[in-house]
Amino acid sequence: MSPEVDAEVEVEAPTAVETPWRRLDVRMLVVGPLGSLGRLLPVVVILLITGQGDVTRLWIALAVAVLVVLAGVVRWRTTRYRITAERVELHSGWLNRQRRSVPRDRIRTVDLTAKLLHRAFGLSTVQVSSASKAVADASGQLSLDAVSKAEADLLRRELLDRSPASDAAPTSPAVAAGPPPAQELARLDWSWLRYAPLTFSSLAGIGAIGATAFNLVDDLGVDPRDIGAVDAAAERLGSAPVWLAVLVVVTVVLALAVVGALLLFAERWYDYRLTREPAGWGAGSGTLRVKRGLLTRRSLSVSEDRLRGAEIIEPLLLRAGRGAQCRALSSGLPGDAQGGALQPPAPRAEAHRVASVALREHPSQITEATLRRHPRAALTRRMTRALMPTAVLVAVAFVLGSVLPPVAWLGPWSLLLVPVAVFLGFDRYRNLGHELTARYLVSRQGSAVRQTVALQRTGVIGWTFRQSIFQRRSGLVTLEAVTAAGQGGYTVLDVAAQDAVALADAATPHLLTPFLLRA
Template sequence: MTSDTDARPALETPWRRLDKRMLVVGPLGSLVRFLPVALIVLVTGRGGDPMRLWLPVAIGVLAILAGVVRWRTTQYRITAERVELHSGWLRRQQRSVPRDRIRTVDLTAKLLHRVFGLSVVQIGAASGSTAESSGLSLDAVTTAEAERLRRELLDRSRVAGTAPAGDAVADPPRPRATELARLRWSWLRFAPLTFSAIAGVGAVGAAVFNLFDDLGLNPRDITAVDDATERLTHTPIWLTVAVLAAILVAVAVVGAMLLFAERWYDYRLTREAAADGSAAATSGGAGIGTGTLHVRRGLLTRRSLSVSEQRLRGAEVVESLLLRAGRGAQCKALSAGLSRDAQGGALQPPCPRDEAHRVASAALREHPQEITLAPLRRHPRAALLRRMTRALGPTAVLVAGVFAAGAAVPGLAWLGPPSLLLLPLAALLGLDRYRNLGHELTSRHLVSRQGSVQRRTVALQRAGVIGWTFRQSIFQRRSGMVSLEAITAAGAGGYKVLDVGAADGAALADAAVPHLLTPFLATGPEPGP
């Protein structure tokens, strides 16, 4: 139920449409996606078939009509209380996000949008209802309008009830920005050490295939390729495998570097001061930010991510196995409203480990020893047995299956002895998982670490923990261990502390959020009659 007083400001706020240039950008984007279909029809269609000519025309007309309908049926407005978006014709959608739930604003400008001076504004909101959990998207507004909306939506002083009357429609001032980090091209050496290297194989392979296809060449018809294939068939198998592996690695390295350069070109991480110029508040000597963290990056597709410091709940340093080998890492922000993809919340590209911890320290305004570099407590020895069992058990079953298959099919018998190498590798994996287990409770953060293939060190603000989940399997009960999960509205929604002593786990949860578990811990057996 909304009172007349609350409804009046919303009625006075006019609805706005997307920029008219979307009448060109939208259809062009659709035509680019349908271009392969149109080319196939033109090339493979019969000469007298009218569909060969009319189908591409029909696709173009439909794309234009869809763009016009989309532009005409999409409108939005920003009031002092909410951001509202109405869209759709056959399936009408009305989405609304309270401004006090907005956590992030992500600006994206693909190459086609940049040509026409447009940007997509993605508004990320804290989880409330299902409709609000993912925020909403304005596709697209002018670049200047997108930047103005970014500043306005993240300005906490402009939320209803905190801004002066009439201030909600004023253009927010451009905040002062302090640079925290920028791209160093020496970090390019970490590109092949990420999982993007695998995607790089496909990217470079697709580019080469498209080049041959555009030139009308068939690789099988090229004499040099034919001669190379003939030579490989007459060389020893180990040499053939080595050559192909070297080619694959080279393609992966080149592809990963290209992806890195496109994704992180002109990277900048800055801190924008609050609109009123206020400095960070302090609590117990620790800085609590009142500004905005702003990440800008991208070559073909420009991206700009803004995270409100008041809604920042921590930081995470991620180290994949290859990155760890190269002493590299990547820092990510923990906040609601961030995308769940691999780069969601990334504050920097893969870089040296020390730089990742420095950025986490700068983002949280904390000393590294209080967050991601805090000395961690080791977990009980029973956790080592659990890690080894979970690593060696499935591997032993797999090896036994390989030997069984070799006994049943004589041609596969040679696979048995090499599969035994998986056992020491699994043992090393289990030892590394245990070595990486740890946790600590600092003055303002709960710090935990786990993982081997993907090691994650999380510094979660204690004030951001809204609940706890305790899990204890039958094997954990026998060894007196328990796994905890700190529930939060930011990031992944929960962060685990694996395999700690049962008493230590309860004490950790109670100390991290005082008085939350005290009633349960203090409850004793009911008195007898």
């Protein structure tokens, strides 16, 4: 834990002006315990309902409440943070003390989140992410839960403003003078709601609704079978023909999925705005900011000079509906599905436009560049890789069908997988492509989720060439551009061996020169 050691040295050193420690907002004394109680509420309710007239249960509930409140007070009392010229430091915990410190020049993104309860009290959680080797490494993260909205906004501007002058004065005049005008790059168009059911989050939507409903019913101690309507419906379904039952179930699940996806979209993207805030000094780079959310308000700020590129994501259904989503490539972004999203699922043209304005490049220089096709051998390879597992599945299905007569239909039906595999293999090949533009390396691949990545050439910090024995035979190689941003590496799949080396050599001049065969 070298950052801690550094922090200690910093504190001990006789600095000219000691930066005072600050506390979290005092309203956390109320919000913290309320949040914990909210989570404990079902337990408490059940405890009170089931033990009618039982006094000890009342006492237990009371004791839990008192403990929760005390924990909130202790947490507030023991959490301190401060922002010095070089570092952000956070000390927390009472019995289990934690000291965390992040160097300011390594801060890449600042994330503000305000859940419903936080919003009611005008609070916001500030999450600071720095460049760190491992994506899952928590030491590069620091979370202030929570400070007042105004303070959060001030922190956000202060922490991302790294223009040379602000190194000298941590609280720059620009911050004190109030926000400079932000330029709006994109805002929500409610007609994009039509893309919501086409994303994979619709599956999550069913899950969320189902889980919530089930939890609610379960918490109330009710067996779903005891509810008259449910029971009657189940009975009627049971007596109906099989195909009708399947049809009804599928329709209900689909309807739920669509409703869930629409609700999730609304919750996530309500009042979405993508803005660029100029740097405090007019010169240098600004900050990209994504604001969104209905109940939970989120704001993600990415320092523009840390932006290493953009990525257009097109899951199969979304692609079929001519939609896409643009994500930012930067280090310090969360690795989950929403990490770095610059917009909701939107029309394809809008996605490319957002990538273009975010990177300040013409679309033909980045995600809409005309890509070079990959050699025919790549098609053979994609086809083999799609058809081999299918062949195994079909063989298994036929064997099972011949061994177990009741499932004899498995074999013939499994043949339906073959055209699907052929389509996927062909589509995967068709989507392969790469190009090197003036400042970007552009690469596209994938079928189930098509990804088009535009990575800054200066953001490439290494290359990996990978070649399996099959690739060696067909003269192909997989080239990976290693970078600090995003997933850490972006591949150009199945490119001709000669082209791969030529591409890497052109993208980072001089690096490969000493290792090239035949100058």
